[in-house]
Amino acid sequence: MATLSAEQTLQLRTQLHQAVVACNDRCLYRSAKWAAELLNAFAESEQDLDNASDTEPSSPTSEGDPWTNFQFSQESHEARLERREYPKFLMAKSFFDCREFDRCAATLLPSLVPQKPIIRDATNMAAKSKPKRSEPLPGLPQLSQRSLFLALYAKYMAGEKRKEEDSEMILGPTDGAVTLNKELTRISNILDEYLSARGGLQSTHESQGFLEYLYGIVLLKGKNDALAKAWLLKSVNHCPWNWGAWQELADLLNSAEELNEITEHLPQNIMTFMFHIYCSQELFQSTEKVHNEINQISNIFPNSAFLQTQRALLHYHSKEFEEADGLFADLLSRHPYRLDSMDSYSNILYVMPSRPKLAYLASVASTIDKFRPETCCIIGNYYSQCSEHEKAVMYFRRALTLDRQFLSAWTLMGHEYIELKNTQAAIESYRRAVDANRKDYRAWYGLGQGYELLDMHSYALFYFQRAVALQPWDPKMWMAVANSFANCGRLQNAIRSYKRALVAGSYLDNGGAVSFTSSADPLAGSVGGALDPEILYQIALLYERDNSMDEASAYMELTLAQEEGPDEDDLPPGAPLSSAGGGIGITQTTSKARLWLAKWSFVKQDWQRASELANELCQDGVEVEEAKALVRDVRARLEADGHIGG
The missing domain is CATH 1.25.40.10 (Tetratricopeptide repeat domain)
Incomplete structure (x- = not known):
């Protein structure tokens, strides 16, 4: 977007001023506030505006005082x-x-x-x-x-x-x-x-x-x-x-395709540009194109808190929490009494996690206005991070008492009810969230989690699929889908979903940060870098259930290889490529894979390999008793067969 001329800037200022007056006249105070904030986000000083008025006598708005006559x-x-x-x-x-x-x-x-x-x-x-x-x-x-x-x-x-x-x-x-x-x-x-x-x-x-x-x-x-x-x-x-x-x-609008369909019916002005940025953020379209659009329009409104909030939320949706934290912190320092979207900032601080910053944010918000829904959600998140879930529920309910349309509070309250094992209340909270906003992938995921706790896996699968459709690059979503497929007995679908989780995980650069969720989620925190050993191990177990032992063995070997970091040649067919090296060391998952491979080698009568793996397990200190028993069995077989070293 090209820089506006002095005349165009004056005209835009005049239109925004007119919008503030018109919305205030009709008691649309939120719209008036939004337009007023944008009116004060220009780069030019008031002196620049006066000069523009003096030098553009032919401007269509320059008859009389441009700030009046809108009554x-x-x-x-x-x-x-x-x-x-x-x-x-x-x-x-x-x-x-x-x-x-x-x-x-x-x-x-x-x-x-x-x-x-x-x-x-x-x-x-x-x-x-x-x-x-x-x-x-x-x-x-x-x-x-x-x-x-x-x-x-x-x-x-x-x-x-x-x-x-x-x-x-x-x-x-x-x-x-x-x-x-x-x-x-x-x-x-x-x-x-x-x-x-x-x-x-x-x-x-x-x-x-x-x-x-x-x-x-x-x-x-x-x-x-x-x-x-x-x-x-x-x-x-x-x-x-x-x-x-x-x-x-x-x-x-429920998808980027719907946004593109209505674009030709929208007015050709700067508001359509703003609308496209806002919708892209709401639809989790955190692309380079959208960031470039924000950069362009920020040339006109460099002081816009709205645009900075949209940029921070785009980073939040991309799991780039450090960048989002920096933008929100700067926003809070420049607009210390502005609470809009600060509940999203509290979500970011919750998942980083950063309890001191969250405590400070809760203190600031409470000082400004105790009875804003945003304040209640911030305090609720703080209590949730302190594992005081009853108090967290109380504050989320207070937020909804103040504003039943405050959508994030429904989702957050559902998380707390999951923590409290109140599954029915959690499901109802999530359902209210998706009824009001069908683009809230966290609420769809929460519904799936609730039905999973009730062992209603077909229902859980439906809701997890809705969540993954909204967040296709979140490996945790694909893991949930895969787990539901497995519980429904659809093993091939489960394997494909786990492989999609591997692909999605390769796009995460921050070491396994996933969507804001309840800590009671058994899948949370298990998704890591390019090849996550837990996902590889689950794929191997599914192949074992499907009696595809060669594939199961290959994925167990790949799980074990994550300790040192796999070479490209080690990848089995269908697995995504990853960079060599960068191992994670010995973990409980890799030790379970080592035990499985030791037992499989024993079944195949590969005594040497079985003995090596079992002895490694004894040194790891994980699954030691089973490893010692396996060593004794291997030694007994070798002695019975009269092999050397018996």
Whole structure:
């Protein structure tokens, strides 16, 4: 991306300022905060901006002060309505800020009356783009888009507030899909009638984009993803600076292919660039191309905390924890009161592990705001690292009490329930996580782990396969898939999966760091460098179960060779290449392989080899008793056969 000219920079600043004002007017505070942070991330000083204003008199935004005159719409009809409603709008917004949502909605739209708790049929919604109209909607044509949005958004927030109140305790009998936002049907009908009157999805009518955004959210709540995606695309084309709409759109994309499919329908501006970086991070696409995109856009926004966070998360997904730690630490030093995404930083410190840094982060977050979900997750991770799992669960539940949509807390709470052997609660926590975010591979893996503990291996296999589809370069995922195949009796599939784990392991440069997971996981910590001896040993055992003794012997030899580091010529067919040398020394796994080979040599009557391996085991101090017994058996056979050295 080329460097922007002074005129383009001024125009971009003006658009971001307009976005901050527009989002604040509509009480979309998170989107306003995001745009305001980006507005202050430019490299130029305020003096540069003043100079640009002085030297570009022909700029389309230079008439008057560029930081004002965004109070009313540029469209004449909307501007007249907004001016007429302005005193009432200010009062309604004040009610919203005081969390009097129903009062806010009634102030602007008295026709909103209490509704019946009707559950909308998502199947019919998918079949027809337009639902049935409800009763006439008096007064809507006389209301500006800004006021209508605030009224309906307030009604939506009132429904969400009542839904949380009715849900009561986390994981209780009324928590989850049992309790609904009863305002959705009424809001959907109003928006459908209003937007249909303006031409629907094919409309070319001037729009501010916010009503389309709200309609997309309502359709998402009704599980009508296809129609929601269409309206969200329309929203970001009308109003590209509403970051909330981009986030909702990103939640609907489950693969890089889907991202590529919608690219041609997105506006051609810097927000699409930002969106592509964000989606790539959410889809774990930590490629050189994405890092280059961040570098390019950082030339325009060098002080952007958002971009630095995305870069740190990309390193996190690639298991490059040291780099991610450095970026987050720098972010914390430059923005000491910013808690956004700091729960991810606590995950990184948990797996490194770095308890002092995690304790410091928990102390800082608690000082800033004890009642932020991020703070609760950070403290929960700290207690988990201290093996105080009951306290960790308490803090993760507190995070969800503050915000039931805080997705990482569901996954983290599932990890803690696994530690506490509460399998049913863990499964329910993970299920809530994947219901809200189907791209969370940790939650899919946790579901598989839960069903594995219940010996339901077919179910576990399904969930492990979902996890490995999201994280194909994580060897731990492939090991879990292989273990489930083996437990289901599908030995060849298990062998292929273990070999995929070897290939994935060869891409790990940090000595076996794997995904953030529970320490109760029997596979955690066993995945190492290019050829992991534990994986090789498991492959050999599977070949033995399949009565392929030659292959089993070859993989046992390769397991043993890891003590010194294998030569390329030693690799059996189908095994990935690895660099020679770099042995790991004697381990329990290599000793078990040595014992297996000693016994196999005994069966083949290769007494010399059996004796050598058994004597080595006696020196290793591992499996000593079996090794001594084997030495005695070999000596007895040699003496019985009259061989020399008897």
